[in-house]
Amino acid sequence: MGFFIETLIGGLMAGMLYSLVALGFVLIFKASGVFNFAQGAMVLFAALAMARFSAWVPEWLGVDSRLLANGIAFVLSGALMFAVAWLIERLVLRHLVNQDGATLLMATLGIAYVLEGVGSSIFGSDIYKIDVGMPKEPVMILEESIEGGLLINREDFVAALIAALLVSLLWLFFQKTATGRALRAVADDHQAAQSIGIPLNRIWVIVWCVAGLVALVAGIIWGSKLGVQFSLATVALRALPVVILGGLTSIPGAIIGGLIIGVGEKLSEVYLGPFIGGGIEIWFAYQLALVFLLFRPQGLFGEKIIDRV
Amino acid sequence: MKLQQLIRMASAALALFSSLTAPPVLAQAKEQFFPVLVYRTGAYATNGQQWANGYLDYLKLINAKGGINGVRISFEECETAYATDRGVECYERLKGKGGGATVFQPLSTGITFALTEKVPVDRIPLITAGYGRSESQNGAVFTWNFPLLGTYWVGADVAIQHIAKKEGGIAKLKGKKIALVYHDSPYGKEPIPILQELGKTHGFDVQLLPVAHPGVEQKATWLQIRQQKPDYVLLWGWGVMNSTALREAQSTGYPRDRMIGIWWAGAEPDVKDVAEGAKGYSALTLQHGAEPGSKVVKEILDLVYAKGQGTGPKDEVGQVLYMRGLISAMLGVEGVRKAQERYGKGKVMTGEQVRWGLENLNLDQKALDAMGFAGVMRPVQTSCLDHMGSSWVRVHTWNGSKWEFSSDWYQADEKVIRPMVMLASGKYADEKKIKPRTPEECRK
Numbered sequence: 001m002g003f004f005i006e007t008l009i010g011g012l013m014a015g016m017l018y019s020l021v022a023l024g025f026v027l028i029f030k031a032s033g034v035f036n037f038a039q040g041a042m043v044l045f046a047a048l049a050m051a052r053f054s055a056w057v058p059e060w061l062g063v064d065s066r067l068l069a070n071g072i073a074f075v076l077s078g079a080l081m082f083a084v085a086w087l088i089e090r091l092v093l094r095h096l097v098n099q100d101g102a103t104l105l106m107a108t109l110g111i112a113y114v115l116e117g118v119g120s121s122i123f124g125s126d127i128y129k130i131d132v133g134m135p136k137e138p139v140m141i142l143e144e145s146i147e148g149g150l151l152i153n154r155e156d157f158v159a160a161l162i163a164a165l166l167v168s169l170l171w172l173f174f175q176k177t178a179t180g181r182a183l184r185a186v187a188d189d190h191q192a193a194q195s196i197g198i199p200l201n202r203i204w205v206i207v208w209c210v211a212g213l214v215a216l217v218a219g220i221i222w223g224s225k226l227g228v229q230f231s232l233a234t235v236a237l238r239a240l241p242v243v244i245l246g247g248l249t250s251i252p253g254a255i256i257g258g259l260i261i262g263v264g265e266k267l268s269e270v271y272l273g274p275f276i277g278g279g280i281e282i283w284f285a286y287q288l289a290l291v292f293l294l295f296r297p298q299g300l301f302g303e304k305i306i307d308r309v
Numbered sequence: 310m311k312l313q314q315l316i317r318m319a320s321a322a323l324a325l326f327s328s329l330t331a332p333p334v335l336a337q338a339k340e341q342f343f344p345v346l347v348y349r350t351g352a353y354a355t356n357g358q359q360w361a362n363g364y365l366d367y368l369k370l371i372n373a374k375g376g377i378n379g380v381r382i383s384f385e386e387c388e389t390a391y392a393t394d395r396g397v398e399c400y401e402r403l404k405g406k407g408g409g410a411t412v413f414q415p416l417s418t419g420i421t422f423a424l425t426e427k428v429p430v431d432r433i434p435l436i437t438a439g440y441g442r443s444e445s446q447n448g449a450v451f452t453w454n455f456p457l458l459g460t461y462w463v464g465a466d467v468a469i470q471h472i473a474k475k476e477g478g479i480a481k482l483k484g485k486k487i488a489l490v491y492h493d494s495p496y497g498k499e500p501i502p503i504l505q506e507l508g509k510t511h512g513f514d515v516q517l518l519p520v521a522h523p524g525v526e527q528k529a530t531w532l533q534i535r536q537q538k539p540d541y542v543l544l545w546g547w548g549v550m551n552s553t554a555l556r557e558a559q560s561t562g563y564p565r566d567r568m569i570g571i572w573w574a575g576a577e578p579d580v581k582d583v584a585e586g587a588k589g590y591s592a593l594t595l596q597h598g599a600e601p602g603s604k605v606v607k608e609i610l611d612l613v614y615a616k617g618q619g620t621g622p623k624d625e626v627g628q629v630l631y632m633r634g635l636i637s638a639m640l641g642v643e644g645v646r647k648a649q650e651r652y653g654k655g656k657v658m659t660g661e662q663v664r665w666g667l668e669n670l671n672l673d674q675k676a677l678d679a680m681g682f683a684g685v686m687r688p689v690q691t692s693c694l695d696h697m698g699s700s701w702v703r704v705h706t707w708n709g710s711k712w713e714f715s716s717d718w719y720q721a722d723e724k725v726i727r728p729m730v731m732l733a734s735g736k737y738a739d740e741k742k743i744k745p746r747t748p749e750e751c752r753k
Contacts, residue, residue, distance in 0.1 A: 003532070003535075003536050006532060006535075007529070007532050010528050010529075010532055011528075014526070014528055116350075120350075125349070125350075125354050125355065125358065126355060126578075127355050127552070127578050127581070127582055128582075129582045136556075136559055136560065136586060137559070137560070137562075138560050138561060138562055151535065151561060151562065153560040153561075154560075155560060156528075156560070225556065226525055226549060226552070226553055226556070227549070227552055227582040229354075229355050229549060230350070230351060230352055230354050230355070231352045231523045231524075231525050231548070231549040232525075234352060234523055234525065235525065238526065265526075265529070266528060266529045266532070269529030269530070269533075270529050270532055270533055270536075273529070273533075274533075277519065278493075278517065278518060278519040279493040279519030279520060279521045280521075281521065281526060281529055282521045282526070283521075
């Protein structure tokens with residue numbers, strides 16, 4: 001029983017992190033109808049910036065405190081992600097207003113390659129460390145009530161808490177602020193939103209900035225766990241089944257989808273894996289998402305697509 | 310008439326221009342072309358580029374010292390990103406360049422599997438030092454493959470020998486549980502047959518735990534390790550999978566001193582960010598470890614880096630994977646040198662001639678010491694039937710800041726490995742309708 005609970009908790013915590021990356025997809029899709037294939041590259045770029053700035057800041061400014069150096073690095077990386085968002089809007093999206101989804105998707109694919117290339121050119125392609133003081137050693141709880149106790153990974157626990165906090169803030173931003181409503185209006189129809197005076201270009205910059213910020217937080221968490229290197233870009237692949245399952249337009253969908261995928265892949269690997277060869281968690285997540293799609297093509301919480309003919 | 314004159318003049322001018330701009334034929338004929346398959350991008354770039362830097366720096370060192378008996382080396386990189394399809398594409402693009410490729414070294418077991426079928430047709434040797442197909446040690450069947458220095462079966466056998474030594478003897482393995490955490494790819498699957506065979510012989514249980522590419526998600530794997538409590542974990546990873554495994558071991562409380570990695574899971578990028586968390590973790594070495602103080606490294610710093618011609622960062626020169634690339638290049642160069650002894654010193658060798666050279670390598674300790682490899686590696690002697698040439702392995706352990714040798718030399722048990730090699734290579738020969746070479750054919 002204890003082992004099952006441990007697996008379940010591990011899955012939930014992993015799922016929360018998937019939700020965070022999935023949120024980047026959802027934010028941009030909600031506001032611009034663009035499936036942002038560059039989200040993984042943004043996570044990598046942001047993490048590279050954070051890792052390198054946190055190493056460079058003490059050299060540049062003679063700062064001794066790790067907290068201060070990380071704080072300055074976070075601000076600089078955030079500013080860089082805002083600059084990236086602005087450039088993407090100026091150089092790419094502005095020229096693609098009212099183009100169909102496939103064109104925009106291909107554009108984001110191009111952005112992904114540019115970010116990966118520019119990122120490794122500026123910051124290098126070595127493995128870099130982000131040390132934000134995340135606890136690495138596990139903790140044992142409920143030793144008296146459950147045989148063998150429950151081993152909790154403190155790093156994953158803290159990461160899941162941060163992810164949950166950020167997800168809640170973003171949900172509030174979308175639902176309760178005027179900018180959030182404007183973002184949703186743009187997502188529904190570019191032309192209609194423009195006709196009622198919503199500045200499309202500004203909205204796009206805002207949403208890409210927010211997605212950049214989400215990428216930065218995701219990059220710091222994953223970078224702290226795995227080290228900052230190219231593989232971080234593949235973390236986005238973990239979030240794809242989450243958005244398929246949760247729906248591309250729903251923030252709660254990203255959260256619930258992340259948790260279902262996280263738990264599903266861990267339980268499947270542990271309990272099903274040994275019977276079918278193991279190493280199944282990645283494709284199992286996609287299978288799970290596909291099964292959901294059979295019954296709800298728009299995802300669990302996605303908006304139902306109605307085409308009038 | 311005027312038109313004919315014009316054509317003649319144009320032809321003459323063109324011929325003159327061509328003769329001025331074309332490189333001298335003699336210089337071209339004196340270049341031995343080495344294609345260099347690398348991965349500096351993608352999920353495994355961090356590890357791949359150190360190997361590539363070592364490989365290229367050694368070729369540059371040979372050129373700085375006058376080439377191979379006066380034959381300069383030309384080379385061209387091709388990026389595979391560790392993908393089999395791109396590796397094959399690189400092979401096809403480079404095999405005919407520079408008068409013909411000398412040797413291919415793809416640094417990928419997946420690409421090796423694909424090229425094993427191609428190199429006999431194109432007659433180009435394929436060196437896979439420390440990777441590739443384990444049964445390709447049998448040169449009678451795998452005429453063009455050279456898994457020099459060691460195969461994964463060697464690695465697995467030595468890992469078990471090391472565990473037995475730690476436990477106090479081979480008999481103590483009975484009833485033990487050994488988990489193999491492996492990259493779910495041809496590379497990661499290579500040690501499975503020999504581990505199962507050894508498990509049957511010595512009475513230990515083998516638990517197989519595959520990890521999907523690239524290996525960033527291993528929570529479920531380590532939860533299973535926590536549940537099954539194996540006595541030892543063998544780590545058969547590459548790239549980010551290794552550091553992730555060590556982090557997960559730390560977060561599930563699995564003791565690092567009970568983990569043993571293959572030589573592709575025992576370099577600086579695998580542990581440096583985990584630092585103290587990886588303390589006590591051991592890995593096999595393909596003879597060498599980090600060798601910053603070796604003579605060959607000093608020569609590279611003096612003759613290549615001091616002239617601003619170094620390929621990678623100077624502070625990585627001499628690290629584990631850098632040395633692996635450097636030694637791989639050295640083996641290719643020595644294959645050419647050996648071939649020249651038979652086919653003509655100072656001449657450019659064909660792939661077929663280099664194959665003969667690689668099959669007759671005899672790098673004794675004196676020769677290795679003279680080349681600057683004293684203390685780095687032990688002798689290598691190949692033959693028609695043995696394309697591996699050596700099976701010496703040491704173990705090194707991460708002390709929190711650097712790798713330190715922690716064992717004496719081990720040698721793989723031929724009594725275990727040879728029958729498996731013969732069986733598997735015989736099966737391959739039957740499948741592919743290959744007639745194994747006879748000793749008489751080998752002598753030609």
